[in-house]
Amino acid sequence: MVSLRPFQATGVTEIRGAYMAGHRRVLYVLPTGGGKTYTFVYIAEQAASRGNRVCILVHRQELVDQSSRSLHAIGCQHGVIASGYRQDLRHTVQVASVQTLARRLHTIPAEFFQLVIVDEAHHAVAGTWSKVLAAMPRAHILGVTATPERLDGRGLGDQFDVMIEGPDAGWLTDEGFLVNARIFAPPGIDLSAVKRFDTKKGRTDSDTILRQGQAMGDAVTHYRRTIEDKHNGTAIAFCCSVAHAETLAQAFNDQGIAAATLDGTMDRGIRRRTINDLGTGQLKVLTSCDIISEGTDIPSVTGAILLRPTDSLGLHLQQVGRVLRPCPGKPHAVINDHVGNTLRHGLPTDPREWSLGGRPKGKGKKPSQAIPIRICMACFAAIPSAANPCPECGHVLEQARRELKVIEGDLRELTGAEMRRQERREVAQARTREELEAIAKERGYKAGWVAHMLQARGQRHGQAAFR
């Protein structure tokens, strides 16, 4: 018997309502950990039980397996359209690899499927997807994704008519469906020469910088510092290229930390075994280029090592989303962000404003409600700017602020207006004459500033507040 969580049931009702209202192409948004696959296999099973033929369209071997497993779990017989499987269209539910289906479209009768579920629907803009979806002009389409935008930040309004949003990552975390992440952003890798990360040139340039010895050493050192002794000490590292991933795995192995690389050209058995070894903890670090940002659900993995800088909020959330699933014995996840993605895109639990039209231009990359964050220079934790002392290590802000300026190439999001706000906040938070004097000394303020501040506050709060 299949039972949905209340918020999933609400999603299903809203999706039905959208079709009843006459929409043909519906997009359902649910963060990683919300049970996206479970929800759509439930919908597939329900639709099939009413006599509809359903196709679950995915773009990667791991996602074929994932959907197939979930269908099995609810006792739903199904066929698989993917290389290596015998095609059997007698089943009313089919899981199809989009690449295979595109090649076999001529073998599928027109109007065969009444419902097409598009997993990881943010990919649906690519040529192969368009070709497959165009071949089914009357089918109802249900796109599902955690990140409803294209790599360039544009929305999915050309592909879908209406968007339905489930609960956000903050709510799922509060309710225990996701774990909190402790985020560390050690400085040291200077990517300021790269203007745009997701272009071909940007990736090549980032790759060159990140394959140097220092970046490799940093990744290993900080893994040891923040991840190795947490839970089972396993981590996924996101890299710029296959060569980058291989070099990094070697760097870990050289230090006696079992690491391996996963890439798209490997055969299915090896890929499954490698992922399985990470799940059991036999393998500590799995490095990869693109292959593990989606569809690799290994809840026990504790750490994410970010070495692939991106301007794409969607890609960032997909990457960090891999380690946020809860697992017994795993109190929280750890994200070692060596490339500033967190500073660019905010925390995993930040509220996001999605729309089919994409993010409004000129509003910046961060959502308006994002909590401003800073990096503690003592422990490199990414923490709310207002938090002082650092909740991770107890370090007090004064020193941190001075060092932030030195490496502003890496932390450019925190300069300018944010820095000035931070300076004012520090003054407002100073509780004693000594604290004000420390600020004055550090910033080189004139001798009378402290007396002036004390006098001004004394007038406002009464002398007793300051001594």
Ligand SMILES: [Zn+2]
């Ligand atoms: Zn700290």
